[in-house]
Amino acid sequence: MSNNETLTQLWEVFIRPSNGLAHKHAGSIHSADSEMAVQAARDVYTRRGEGTSLWVVPSSAIVASDPRDKEELFDPADDKIYRHPSFYNIPDEVGHM
Amino acid sequence: MYSQGLIGADDSTHEDEEFLARFQARIDAEEKIEPNDAMPQGYRKTLVRQIAQHAHSEIVGMLPEGNWVTRAPTLKRKAALIAKIQDEGGHGLYLYSAVETLGVSREQVTQELLSGKAKYSSIFNYPAITWADIGAIGWLVDGAAIMNQIPLCRCSYGPYARAMVRVCKEESFHQRQGYEILMMLCAGSDEQKAMAQDALNRWWWPSLMMFGPHDSESTHGSQSEKWKIKRISNDDLRRKFVTATVPQAEFLGLEVPDPELKWNEKTESYDIGPIDWDEFWSVVKGNGVMNKERLEARNKAWDEGAWVREAANAFALKSQEREQLEAAQ
Numbered sequence: 001m002s003n004n005e006t007l008t009q010l011w012e013v014f015i016r017p018s019n020g021l022a023h024k025h026a027g028s029i030h031s032a033d034s035e036m037a038v039q040a041a042r043d044v045y046t047r048r049g050e051g052t053s054l055w056v057v058p059s060s061a062i063v064a065s066d067p068r069d070k071e072e073l074f075d076p077a078d079d080k081i082y083r084h085p086s087f088y089n090i091p092d093e094v095g096h097m
Numbered sequence: 098m099y100s101q102g103l104i105g106a107d108d109s110t111h112e113d114e115e116f117l118a119r120f121q122a123r124i125d126a127e128e129k130i131e132p133n134d135a136m137p138q139g140y141r142k143t144l145v146r147q148i149a150q151h152a153h154s155e156i157v158g159m160l161p162e163g164n165w166v167t168r169a170p171t172l173k174r175k176a177a178l179i180a181k182i183q184d185e186g187g188h189g190l191y192l193y194s195a196v197e198t199l200g201v202s203r204e205q206v207t208q209e210l211l212s213g214k215a216k217y218s219s220i221f222n223y224p225a226i227t228w229a230d231i232g233a234i235g236w237l238v239d240g241a242a243i244m245n246q247i248p249l250c251r252c253s254y255g256p257y258a259r260a261m262v263r264v265c266k267e268e269s270f271h272q273r274q275g276y277e278i279l280m281m282l283c284a285g286s287d288e289q290k291a292m293a294q295d296a297l298n299r300w301w302w303p304s305l306m307m308f309g310p311h312d313s314e315s316t317h318g319s320q321s322e323k324w325k326i327k328r329i330s331n332d333d334l335r336r337k338f339v340t341a342t343v344p345q346a347e348f349l350g351l352e353v354p355d356p357e358l359k360w361n362e363k364t365e366s367y368d369i370g371p372i373d374w375d376e377f378w379s380v381v382k383g384n385g386v387m388n389k390e391r392l393e394a395r396n397k398a399w400d401e402g403a404w405v406r407e408a409a410n411a412f413a414l415k416s417q418e419r420e421q422l423e424a425a426q
Binding site for chain 1: 131133134135183184187190191194195197202203204259260267406409410412413416
């Protein structure tokens, strides 16, 4: 491999297992363009009926949250008990609500 | 084969005690570690080495079988062999995809394979000289690989564990197709049965070596086990493999080439005779029958594919420029 060789672009692959389900991340693939990325993703990730639809997205286009912000972003906010239905008192006579 | 990925691994790490303790607590709580998480350098380096070596093993593993595609005895065998080889290529790609999440490029790990710096499993440095070898490879080599890979599905590193789940699902077809080839040969003429026995004689010990050195010799086992990269020791996996495989050999009417093989009532598993570790280390160090040819084949494929990569990149660039031009008009 020469040093001036262009690195091929990295793509993230998402598969919809069947209609009615959302696309789910399966892995990544290298390809120079989007058309070949779909073909390569098909060959690598769906050889045994794993899906009915594929997405390929340039990995560089994905913006990820920083794991260091995990607490700030994903704190379950357990102190906000009024977010849960059990916070509200509804008399039994009202029935299921 | 993948235990060999730890040979020579540098698991030294220089983080402070508090960081390491926090990381270990996450591991102990069976939390998966994901790509962007903070992790000790030693953990990252160990994984890069092991996953890359695992990927290389899948890729080089296509070569001994590729040798038999044009000579498979029937169309059915040929179709199955091609499908298996395609799976091995796919497994290599799932694993390269996993190793890239650790901040190394595909080109970098490929280069390390081509230059001979990175290793792959010693098993692929043995030649596949008869059709029965294709049966033995599926039965024993893929069987040993499955034994190694099942605990890796629970590895602490998320992308590696997820790749392993996919690999394990596909691998069982490989083992069954290999065993079926040997069943046919063993039910055939005396020559065919002798061919099957000869393949078992040659592949048995190298398959046992795939599990890596004895636990007492393996310096990297313990740190790797503590980090839950490796979850079962080399010797335990080897013992499990032997115990599962010996009855399968008996069913074929073949004899396992180990005069010291003995059922152990206490452990409810087989004890085996001594492994020729000189042979193992010689193959790992590059002196196996096929080391040179395997690397030459990979280098040839890479070099001869250069124009394809260049053309694909040039076409992508040209299409991009054309799109920009059209958008500007």
